[in-house]
Amino acid sequence: MSAGGAAPVLIVGAGLAAWTTARELRKLDASVPIVLVTRDNGDFYAKPTLSNAFGQKRSPDQLVTTPAAAMAANLQITLHAHATVQSIDTQAHTLSLAQDGGVRALAYSRLVLASGANPIRVPIAGAAAQAVQSVNHLDDFRGLHADLSALPQRPDGSPATVLVIGAGLIGCEFANDLAQGGFAVQVVDPAARPLAALLPEDASAQLRLALEGLGVVWHFGRTVQSLDASANGAHRYEATLSDGTRLGADLVLSAVGLRADTALAASAGLACERGVLVDAHLQTSAPDVYALGDCAQYSAAGGRTLPYVMPIMNAARALAATLAGTPTALVFPLMPVAVKTPVLPITVAAPDPALQGQWTQDPATSDVHEGGAWRFVDAAGVQRGFVLTGKQTAKRMEWSKATLA
Amino acid sequence: MKTYMCIVCGFVYDETLGRPEDGIASGTLWADVPNDWACPDCGVAKADFEVVQV
Numbered sequence: 497m498s499a500g501g502a503a504p505v506l507i508v509g510a511g512l513a514a515w516t517t518a519r520e521l522r523k524l525d526a527s528v529p530i531v532l533v534t535r536d537n538g539d540f541y542a543k544p545t546l547s548n549a550f551g552q553k554r555s556p557d558q559l560v561t562t563p564a565a566a567m568a569a570n571l572q573i574t575l576h577a578h579a580t581v582q583s584i585d586t587q588a589h590t591l592s593l594a595q596d597g598g599v600r601a602l603a604y605s606r607l608v609l610a611s612g613a614n615p616i617r618v619p620i621a622g623a624a625a626q627a628v629q630s631v632n633h634l635d636d637f638r639g640l641h642a643d644l645s646a647l648p649q650r651p652d653g654s655p656a657t658v659l660v661i662g663a664g665l666i667g668c669e670f671a672n673d674l675a676q677g678g679f680a681v682q683v684v685d686p687a688a689r690p691l692a693a694l695l696p697e698d699a700s701a702q703l704r705l706a707l708e709g710l711g712v713v714w715h716f717g718r719t720v721q722s723l724d725a726s727a728n729g730a731h732r733y734e735a736t737l738s739d740g741t742r743l744g745a746d747l748v749l750s751a752v753g754l755r756a757d758t759a760l761a762a763s764a765g766l767a768c769e770r771g772v773l774v775d776a777h778l779q780t781s782a783p784d785v786y787a788l789g790d791c792a793q794y795s796a797a798g799g800r801t802l803p804y805v806m807p808i809m810n811a812a813r814a815l816a817a818t819l820a821g822t823p824t825a826l827v828f829p830l831m832p833v834a835v836k837t838p839v840l841p842i843t844v845a846a847p848d849p850a851l852q853g854q855w856t857q858d859p860a861t862s863d864v865h866e867g868g869a870w871r872f873v874d875a876a877g878v879q880r881g882f883v884l885t886g887k888q889t890a891k892r893m894e895w896s897k898a899t900l901a
Numbered sequence: 902m903k904t905y906m907c908i909v910c911g912f913v914y915d916e917t918l919g920r921p922e923d924g925i926a927s928g929t930l931w932a933d934v935p936n937d938w939a940c941p942d943c944g945v946a947k948a949d950f951e952v953v954q955v
Contacts, residue, residue: 512909542911544943561908561951805910805943834942890922892941 513789520816538564622722847881
């Protein structure tokens with residue numbers, strides 16, 4: 497430890513993981529100096545709303561719940577915004593920060609990496625491939641919102657078409673939101689059904705039908721091969737799918753998942769696989785360096801990355817306690833995820849993928865208008881996960897209590 | 902009657918509507934919502950909600 501008593505806890509990032517760690521640490525320790533550095537402006541916003549804000553007619557600015565300056569003042573932290581960490585020296589306990597055209601060294605006592613993830617982009621050929629958008633940040637949503645708002649009304653009065661690549665959680669949420677927002681929505685996914693990685697088949701079928709009811713058109717078992725400017729002018733672009741199908745689209749949104757941003761950590765010599773490896777105390781392979789959120793690969797989760805809100809809240813609380821002087825191992829509780837598809841609300845408590853077991857539908861929920869309930873039971877007969885759709889989502893608390901994490 | 906928003910995920914609790922599916926009757930004031938109630942969307946505690954202007 498070369499940093500001395502005055503060096504701050506330094507947090508890299510300004511997303512939910514970073515701000516929540518700062519908030520929880522401040523609750524436990526009123527005086528420890530906290531410094532937060534971020535590439536963006538640091539405004540705090542509710543990220544899950546990005547995929548359901550358009551239909552609710554909420555502007556990007558309205559999604560900011562607390563501006564960065566107010567966050568910094570409330571939590572009594574020092575904020576360096578529009579600043580990029582260039583390198584970390586884990587031996588010296590310093591990092592180099594580029595800001596306002598200059599570079600300087602900052603010392604830390606403990607370092608917290610909350611650098612998030614980047615959208616995965618599948619390679620697409622064609623002259624318009626660069627036009628594909630993805631949304632993983634408020635600034636991305638600003639761009640999407642502006643583009644959607646600027647799409648011209650088509651001459652025959654029909655709505656503009658948005659092509660969504662990916663029928664996972666974010667893809668389905670956007671499909672619902674944009675269909676409700678008045679767009680024609682086409683969804684392409686190599687899987688055979690929506691939310692294939694999370695839901696049993698019958699639950700996927702309900703979601704498929706519900707979104708079809710809003711006009712969503714599915715293209716399962718296919719991928720987008722190329723995107724070009726439309727030859728006939730009916731749409732802005734023309735996408736060619738793997739089976740040769742051609743689809744007109746005016747905007748293309750990719751939502752195929754996230755990849756942890758490990759660039760900085762790897763360059764500092766920290767052990768990384770799919771994410772920055774952290775132990776049960778969220779420590780990386782270097783002393784006094786911690787990581788959490790979308791950039792972390794948790795030993796507490798069997799070596800998985802967990803790109804949802806609840807894991808972040810749990811990790812931030814445990815880490816804050818550790819940073820405040822009470823070493824606290826992270827134990828994830830059962831963490832149901834709400835899929836924000838208002839046409840068919842879904843709550844999923846996904847079982848650990850390593851578990852052997854079987855999904856069965858609660859026979860009392862066979863009426864499709866009442867939604868459905870499925871439980872995942874392991875080989876020992878213990879309920880380890882569940883899916884609730886439609887009205888059955890009301891049983892979230894009751895079913896959570898009956899499920900072993 | 903006021904509305905409260907989860908600062909983490911944006912879920913809105915409207916006192917007028919309550920949250921009948923969680924056993925919280927319509928018209929239940931925020932102060933009377935049990936302290937162990939958690940955001941149905943993201944699971945954060947009641948303490949992480951803020952008043953929303955309507």
